[in-house]
Amino acid sequence: MDTADDAVLKGPAPRGWKTWTTKKKLIMLGSILTIIIALGVGLGVGLGVGLGGSSGGEEEEGGGGGETPPSTSGNYTTAKWQPAVGTSWQIVLEYALNDTSVNATVYDIDLFNNNQSVIDELHDAGRKVICYFSAGSYENWRPDKDKFDSDDLGKDLEGWPGEKWINISSPRIHQIMLDRLDLAVNKSCDGVDPDNVDGYDNKNGLGLTETDSVNYVNWMANEAHARNMSIGLKNAGAIIGSVINNMQWSVNEQCAQYEECDTYAVFTEKSKPVFHIEYPKGADTNNDDSVSTSQRQSACDFTDSGNFSTVIKNMLLDNWIETC
Secondary structure, eight states: OOOHHHHHHHOSOOOGGGGSOHHHHHHHHHHHHHHHHHHHHHHHHHHHHHHHHHHHHHHHHHOSSSOOOOSSTTOOOOOSOOOOTTOOEEEEOSSSOOOOOSOOSEEEEETTTOOHHHHHHHHHTTOEEEEEEESSEEETTSTTGGGSOGGGEEEEOTTOTTEEEEOTTOHHHHHHHHHHHHHHHHTTOSEEEEEOOOGGGSOOSSOOOHHHHHHHHHHHHHHHHHTTOEEEEESOGGGHHHHGGGOSEEEEESTTTTTOHHHHHHHHHTTOOEEEEEOTTOSSOOSSOOOOHHHHHHHHOSTTGGGSEEEEEOTTOOSOEEEO
């Protein structure tokens, strides 16, 4: 038995970790290691979700660049009429149609300028009629111009006097467009050609984004289909992937000139026509003269051009037409 002096010399008796058996120490170390691993995994998952959510939000708000998914994925409706790839067409928007002699299956004409009798005449000749209106701009000469609220108007459309970009997310604008769709139904239009849905790609003054256009175009398609009318996408190449399932065709201007026809070829790959227009004479020449051989080649010769329904027109979109 140790004396008091011996105890003082040896120091205090060992306790805690030093007194544990090897087995107990291993069990404790294993438990601590398990907790550390669990905490690390949880932290990693949390950071991944947080970063992913932030990135998606910035992409949706961005507006100009990547393809934007629709807000309600898969919210697509069906159309009564689906024209075939390569369908011939004529487009006249400068005035009321006064020449129906062009041998084309489809006529694209202005919704407001043409009365019921013009459309009836085309139908009697076995043709389909697409009715054009601007879905993304205010035009100060239209009969419904007074329905637009000044708060919904943005900047002028460059090069088009009397037109302004509009807030396509506004309920007031939606009502105006519903009235136009109803007018198209009353005139027996087979489909509609809503123009200027690419405000996101222009100085619109309203902060319009690709997401706005995706939502607007899909909404309008569903409304057109509910009225037994078909619909196409006018230009707006950046949003094709998000709306093509709701579209029956593409109306494209100058993809050959700007070397972007491959962007629109996805329509023909889905058995939907591209109604394609080129203006080789330029903006300032509008006459009945034929284009040159080189102008025709520039308008008509591009990859997959045989699948496009290409017409050569004056920029005013009057009666004059040549085809490839």
